[in-house]
Amino acid sequence: MIELPTSVRPIERAGGLTFLKIDAPGGTGELCLQGAHLTSWIPRDRSPVLWMSARSRFAPGLPLRGGIPLCFPWFNFYAHHRDAPQHGFARVLPWTLLRVRERGDAVELALQLRDNPMTRATVWPYRFELTMTITLGMELQLALEVTNRDAKKFTFEEAFHTYFAIGDVRRTQVTGLEGLDYLIDGQGFAAEGRPLDPGPFGIGRRYSPANSGVILDAGNRRAISVNSEESNGVVVWNPGPATAKTIDDFSDDGWSTMLCFETCNVGEAAVTLGPGESHHMGARFSVAPLD
Numbered sequence: 001m002i003e004l005p006t007s008v009r010p011i012e013r014a015g016g017l018t019f020l021k022i023d024a025p026g027g028t029g030e031l032c033l034q035g036a037h038l039t040s041w042i043p044r045d046r047s048p049v050l051w052m053s054a055r056s057r058f059a060p061g062l063p064l065r066g067g068i069p070l071c072f073p074w075f076n077f078y079a080h081h082r083d084a085p086q087h088g089f090a091r092v093l094p095w096t097l098l099r100v101r102e103r104g105d106a107v108e109l110a111l112q113l114r115d116n117p118m119t120r121a122t123v124w125p126y127r128f129e130l131t132m133t134i135t136l137g138m139e140l141q142l143a144l145e146v147t148n149r150d151a152k153k154f155t156f157e158e159a160f161h162t163y164f165a166i167g168d169v170r171r172t173q174v175t176g177l178e179g180l181d182y183l184i185d186g187q188g189f190a191a192e193g194r195p196l197d198p199g200p201f202g203i204g205r206r207y208s209p210a211n212s213g214v215i216l217d218a219g220n221r222r223a224i225s226v227n228s229e230e231s232n233g234v235v236v237w238n239p240g241p242a243t244a245k246t247i248d249d250f251s252d253d254g255w256s257t258m259l260c261f262e263t264c265n266v267g268e269a270a271v272t273l274g275p276g277e278s279h280h281m282g283a284r285f286s287v288a289p290l291d
């Protein structure tokens, strides 16, 4: 591994996964090298912003439940390939740490994933390079750069599938998406200006075009702002109690204290790159007290 500043320390965790513990002046965090997956971000003197399931698995090749899974090169299922792993392979592969820099109150980490024989044997066989840059301090910034290293063009989907920790989903509102078009994939209710109601089967809305919003987390008396760049959609997801029971790495009441607010380019907003071309998607998260 590259040389690390004192603010970043590698640790081995359950299941043999390697994590980096980050202790920046502006906040602390934990990053799993599998999936370039951030599992914790705690701005200095604040409470945790990311939710992790108490029942998450931690094992090579299995997705973690919570934090910020990175979905690539597809979201949900890949076309008619129902046996392809949900949300693509990037979240379950080991990434290489390229660079760590201390920047003001934050630490910036850059990680890379390239195609390998395993990815080339999947339904998405192209040569690619991904660079994920995470800047963690009082604010959190994510930037994903996708480069086509193939001789052919390719099309991909991408998402930061962020799980936010909230006091109680039924006392939470989302603003900034009012009046935007959305697709419904869930029976819960997310009326503008009213607290969310996941009902038994949850909320699953993809707004498009959309890229920013604010989660009014009354339970923790805070507002979490999400501002995205070069992303066309936002997915708001909570499984609700009945669906959560069918997901074995969700604890029975875990659904009530999480909300996914996902920055994405999926469906009709999938990105096509020609040989040598790159695409960047970014997101910035910040937290402020709510009176």
Ligand SMILES: O=P(O)(O)OC[C@H]1O[C@H](O)[C@H](O)[C@@H](O)[C@@H]1O
Pocket (backbone or CB within 6 Å): 063, 076, 086, 087, 185, 204, 235, 237, 260
């Ligand atoms: O269980 P996962 O593969 O992590 O996916 C979790 C969820 O992600 C998205 O929000 C999808 O819209 C949901 O349908 C899916 O259940």
